[in-house]
Amino acid sequence: MTIHKEGYKILLVLLVILTAINIIIYYYAPNNITFQYAFLTFSVLFYFLILQFFRSPRRKVTLDERLVIAPADGKVVVIEEVVETEYFNDKRRQISIFMSPVNVHINRNPVEGVVKYFKYHAGKYLVAWHPKSSTENERTTIVVKAKNEVEILMRQIAGALAKRIVWYVKEGQEVSQGEEFGFIKFGSRVDVFLPLTAKVRVNIGDKTVGGITVIAELVEDTADDSIII
Template identity: 60%
Template sequence: MKVHKEGRGLLTVLFFILLVLNAGIIILAPFGDILKGIIGGVSLIIFLFFLQFFRNPARKIELNEKQILAPADGKVVVIETTTEDEYFRGKERIQVSIFMSPTNVHVNRNPVTGLIKYFKYHPGKYLVAWHPKSSTENERTTVVYQIHKNVEILIRQIAGAAARRIKWYINEGDSVIQGREFGFIKFGSRVDLFLPLDADVKVEMGQVTRGGQTVIAELK
């Protein structure tokens, strides 16, 4: 299993902290072997939890210029027609939101191939990711992809109550490829997609998505 670069430093530090802690307990603490074993087991569970969070599995990506792929692993929690004010200035779009729990892969992938037309980082609050105001008040980024026929797709990384770190590896003006990694959000979080009104949505509420593989919608 490949470990994401965002977690390597943290996992190394955590490993040595737990190693020293358990070595000290084994050598110095007046505990019985059973209690020492329990502490060691808990330490292992803690390390494995963080290890699985930073996993970065290989994904086979099938490029398709008419399809919008899932930017993240998670569960679809919103499918609705709404207005988007930051970039589209109140115009209606189809919003599809994916909630990422702490057990999901937290790599974010480009949903389409195209040009990064707009990018902006917004500092903000840390409301729970499913809160209605999280998309406008939480720490977040806004990315707009321009693709064929000048169609524009907006994606928003949103930090949650536990997600205090949004990372991105793109800049305005970059050309990007569908399915390639563009960012990472640490711990529970959410990703919003804003699609053209004529997009044919292919997912349902509650559906589990796989970043770079699940087809969110098709363009006409």
């Protein structure tokens, strides 16, 4: 199992702390064998629980300019028409993917293009399914202009457990489909905002695999020979 770089420091510090506690218990409670083994078992299980948060599986992404792929592993919890007020100021199709603690927490670019807008927002840590989490929680907003000139907005949102959002992109940067653009430690969710003409390929409750699952499809507009999603 490959470990993501975001987990190196946390895992090392946790290993040192758990090792130190077990040594202290061994020396100060030498006769309490049951407690020693119980805490050692807890330490091992807890460490592997945290370890799996930072796993980084290899993904073979099939690039396709016509498709929008899932930016995260998780479950589709929202598909609805909304008014996006930070960047577009008009109606968009929102698809939200909830990342539980057992999901891979890497975030991947749904399309290839250029980052046209980026902003980090400090905020609260409401549960990810709270209606106001997308506007009040700690979050980032990233807009990528795809090769077909369509702009797609992604929003990383921290939740009650996730306290740290990491991003690897900046305005003007070229990004590839399926490439990592960020990481949310310990879960939460990612929103994707598409034009209303997007042909959605997922349903509420569907499980997604970041970089693999197709969530929307590009549609050719034969009326004006342009390509939209």
